[in-house]
Amino acid sequence: MRYHHEIIESDPELPVFYIFHNERKDSGVLAHWHKSLEISYTMSGKISEFTIGGIVHETNAGDILVINSNEVHSIWDEHNQTKALSLIFPYAFIKSEIPDYDNKSFRLTNRLAYSDLQREKLAELRGLLDRYFVVMESDGAEKARLLLKGMLYQILFLLDTHFSVPKTDQNRGSSSLPLISAITEHIDENLEKDLALDQLAVAFHLSYTHLCRLFKKETGSTIHSYIVEQRLNQAVKLLMFTDKNIRYIVDACGFPNQKSFSAAFKNKYGLTPKRYRDENKA
Structure with missing residues (x-):
């Protein structure tokens, strides 16, 4: 996509x-x-x-x-x-x-x-x-x-x-949405950190399996996909609105290394991060 x-x-x-x-x-x-x-x-x-x-x-x-x-x-x-x-x-x-x-x-x-x-x-x-x-x-x-x-x-x-x-x-929405909202808010505020799913489950007093099933049921997306999506959204903002180098963006968005960041970015946007910045930044 x-x-x-x-x-x-x-x-x-x-x-x-x-x-x-x-x-x-x-x-x-x-x-x-x-x-x-x-x-x-x-x-x-x-x-x-x-x-x-x-x-x-x-x-x-x-x-x-x-x-x-x-x-x-x-x-x-x-x-x-x-x-x-x-x-x-x-x-x-x-x-x-x-x-x-x-x-x-x-x-x-x-x-x-x-x-x-x-x-x-x-x-x-x-x-x-x-x-x-x-x-x-x-x-x-x-x-x-x-x-x-x-x-x-x-x-x-x-x-x-x-x-x-x-x-x-x-x-009015599902009764689980307040919990899911709290989870996504935690993710959004800690994108630069290691967001291990087992640790997320413990933080919200859920089992690993229940966390994954509940998130998928309420959003239609896996929690892993959501984390990657939010990290890429943050990366685009840094590429477009700052002059931070790629290494800084990798760390700031929580990707383990530049290779994984570039692969995820190209899979979503069809371009490498550098080329995306070159073609789109004013």
Whole structure:
């Protein structure tokens, strides 16, 4: 599986992570979840399989999906030239602006049941996302901070006012997710360390077998695959946004040696770390 994501972290003043996906080959994202609220907007092309909470969606240009807090989601795209935009709002920000957020979900999938007003507001939402992309790509967060902030609040207002539904027991997520979230948080905060699975099991008072089975059941991925995925994600950030050498990145991301790092990186991205940096770093 090969990926090509252009990842842009916004100005600290903006309450969102902005990610522009420009897929050039078959690509995908392993099953994962987070407490943040994520909006995915397919700008051109199509995404073959966008799975949210076990439901598979195929998106086309103009489609918008919302991933609510703790919804397990994954992506597989076998089409070339797919362009998509993701906006990820941290949970703390959403909670501060929408105090009853824990009791609702945002849904944009049942379009046949939309009212005329909802169709109008969906078109307005598309327009805001298109404009947000143009402003970010042309002016950037620093020059257009106030304009971008205004658009983000308009986006949230439209979601909350026109596309929110009460959260039911069925869409609150698995009872095991708090434990899995604690495990993934521990992994994410200790990527540079030796994350032996038997030690992880002891740390969370689980048997080795139960840890592996539970993680696979809840995420669809093995815990080993998750660790490698997160280490590679961290490596990409260091390659793109710092001048740290490869040896430093190997150690900082917890790979045992440069050979294993290069093999894992090339398997995912189709390029060596050095070539990836040379071709993608501005």
